[in-house]
Amino acid sequence: MEWTRESRYKKYSEWDAETLLKLQAQATASKYQMSYHIRPQSGLLNDPNGFSYFNDEYHVFYQSYPFGAVHGLKSWVHLTSPDLVHWKNLGLAINADTKYDSHGAYSGSARVIDDKLFLMYTGNHRSKEWVRYPYQIGAIMDKDNNITKLDKPMIEPVDHITEHFRDPQLLKHRDEYFVILGAQDAETKTGKISLFRSKDLKNWQDLGYLDFTEEEMGYMVECPNLVFVDDQPVLIFCPQGLDKKVADYENIYPNMYIVGSDVRLDKAKFNTDQKAPLNLDDGFDVYATQAFNAPNGKAYAISWIGLPDISYPTDSENWANCLSQVKELSIVDGELYQRPVPSMASLREEGTLVRSEEVFDGQQIVHSAASKHYELKLDLAAGQNGKLFLAANKDLSQGIEINFSTADDAFLTVDRSKAGIPFAEDYGTTRTIALPANKQLSLDIFVDGSVCEIFVNNGRHTLTLRFFAPDGNNKIAFTSDKKLQYTGTYWNMKNI
């Protein structure tokens, strides 16, 4: 169907239920579907929202448009989990049903306050003349997961910020509440992180912008997220239109981070020794990552696997995107690490040991017919060059190609140009990271339908990508000039 402004913003109550049931069945039946990642029941999923721990379980919400693979009238869908791995989809949680969120219940955060989960999100309102008014809205969720929106917005539009003013993260810092928000400065039309302060969650003081960089952050910053990792403040955000001289990236919009030395929100100051923002994920498809500090002392992150303004092959199946697995954050020798949570191991079926096979027809076969849903851990000895193929056909002319060296000029390149249906090619088909010279390389690779998450060297890097392989491309194999030395384990993964 042709999507118009009118159809995209049609109320859910004006869609018919048969259409929805068919869209749900269509999404579920897709051969590209994930089985252990959070995915939309139908339609489009984007940002994770309200990632938190409350009432003895983890909560996450996602931005949902149930009626197609377009950014239409958004709502929040709610999921809960005991272990950050097994998620239960509780369905529609925040609908666009008030004046202040009439054109979408946009992204936001959650924070436990007293015995409730306090949600704060951006209500997207458009006037008849289609002028956008962003309202920052509060809502309170009780222990039965009932959500009540506050009558009035917590923060109204402000003069010094354009209509691009969204994605509030509610924080508590030195006994006061703060909100950081993505913003576009009205005068300079540059990307900013807006900052507000309150003692009572009612009266909010505009503190202007957070000072976290000397550089211009493009024309907009989305999804700012402050989290403490091993006691260091880490600022995660999505600058749009960022000059690549400021920080290198290849995706249409990057999801970046800065590790800070200290932060004083009351002084609007985030100090860092880091020269420039870095990509949170070195792959193709991570955006809008949300992280929070859990009561167990750990910092957890979850990402949208998908990017704004990119068409994905499942658009034709009327669904799009998924969330990443949850990643545990840590800082080791000043570097941010992202690791799978330990509970991910509970998804493993019985493992198969992987050892250096003999070279046959130029290949060392790891698995001749892998499942669509697996984990593969590999340790590759130092001093080698080769290629690892995932989701490959028999002669390896198709597949995800992971080119690597563990010798002097050590690197890893993921090439998805021959992985299947092409998409987002304007932004390149390879991603490369440098590796430490002459060291063993450890890979922890998660494949789930059309998603691949690669954890490099115990989480020092992650590379995330979507791929849409032809049926039957299920081979895993190495090629090299000479026999490669490696060990590892392969597990089929259970559904969540």
Add this chain to the structure above:
Amino acid sequence: MEWTRESRYKKYSEWDAETLLKLQAQATASKYQMSYHIRPQSGLLNDPNGFSYFNDEYHVFYQSYPFGAVHGLKSWVHLTSPDLVHWKNLGLAINADTKYDSHGAYSGSARVIDDKLFLMYTGNHRSKEWVRYPYQIGAIMDKDNNITKLDKPMIEPVDHITEHFRDPQLLKHRDEYFVILGAQDAETKTGKISLFRSKDLKNWQDLGYLDFTEEEMGYMVECPNLVFVDDQPVLIFCPQGLDKKVADYENIYPNMYIVGSDVRLDKAKFNTDQKAPLNLDDGFDVYATQAFNAPNGKAYAISWIGLPDISYPTDSENWANCLSQVKELSIVDGELYQRPVPSMASLREEGTLVRSEEVFDGQQIVHSAASKHYELKLDLAAGQNGKLFLAANKDLSQGIEINFSTADDAFLTVDRSKAGIPFAEDYGTTRTIALPANKQLSLDIFVDGSVCEIFVNNGRHTLTLRFFAPDGNNKIAFTSDKKLQYTGTYWNMKNI
């Protein structure tokens, strides 16, 4: 809301999607919800349909009305499983969208024919004057799960059967196709099993009624199902209005079976030495059981846990009922046994050994705070009398009470009168089975939200019940005049 004929038969396309999303969220959020049984995404579930093995996986469908806990316009929802335990809900599969099934795609069966799954079901059509015409419809599912309905009904209404003519089971017997159907004889208004024969699935010969009993089977027989168990034919069916002198039962309508000595469908003859039909399940809530012979040589059964014309407490939450776990059928010493399939063990978390505890305050506590989703295996020594309480409060004044004797007059009684919200009390609140005198009693008890399935003596009996316990009633304990001797294991159960 008040349900009218008009609202119950409103097309799915005339319902709005927001209502459906809210119904789905409401069903999922219910504290009575099952986590390892097949349950409706929203609304009402009834009969299992099309239980089969095809394309390397198991298939089952269920009768669905998504918009409330009423028997409205029915469709088929499709699920698949690799192991008969982990089911994936693929959503709407057969909708009521032709003239012949305009008022409901009612129950039916599935059979692999060539490389397709052939589905046969009853299309419910009503004229403007609300006269019902039952059509037996064929549909073909390919390996991508696409279903195409045949243009014309396979079997039209026939003169000697009233409008009550439904639930076709397609069979192959001695190189011909047969269909057995539930029927009400037009002249006598008694329950019959109608029988048709075809060589080509196109031209069907009416063979009249299957001769399987001398007795009158009430005013209607629903869901006839022929399956071979250890090479013996077993006829499962649901007689409505059956005289209790013919066969004893307590539920509003029983689900019964007859073990046959031999069957000749071409001669319309099912021979048996069994004196009278027996209850397939000795509990409260099993109906419409469907069984089939799988390619692995085993016979599997699955039941609707729910009964026609009974209101359940979750009706107020706009959802109702679930399917049973799959039961493997066998015949041991002439008796039909139903056992959990081995894969059920894959749902077990780490087990806790259960041993005879000391009596304290008159109780022997098995678990002071059980999960809502568990399996409990118990072996009770011979020569004892006592009570086992499940989902009980602290002083055991509330709970499911299982009264038993393993002494001379051995028996087991399940009493749900104090288990929580009362329902279906007109049909009694206890069910009793006789047990062999002075023998050890083995129980394998599955509790899942508001469902309890009790397998007695390795499947010699099953007792299935719904119960709706108050929050916090999670104790498992014995009471007796003296200390009871028992051993066992308790497992929390994973979600499917």
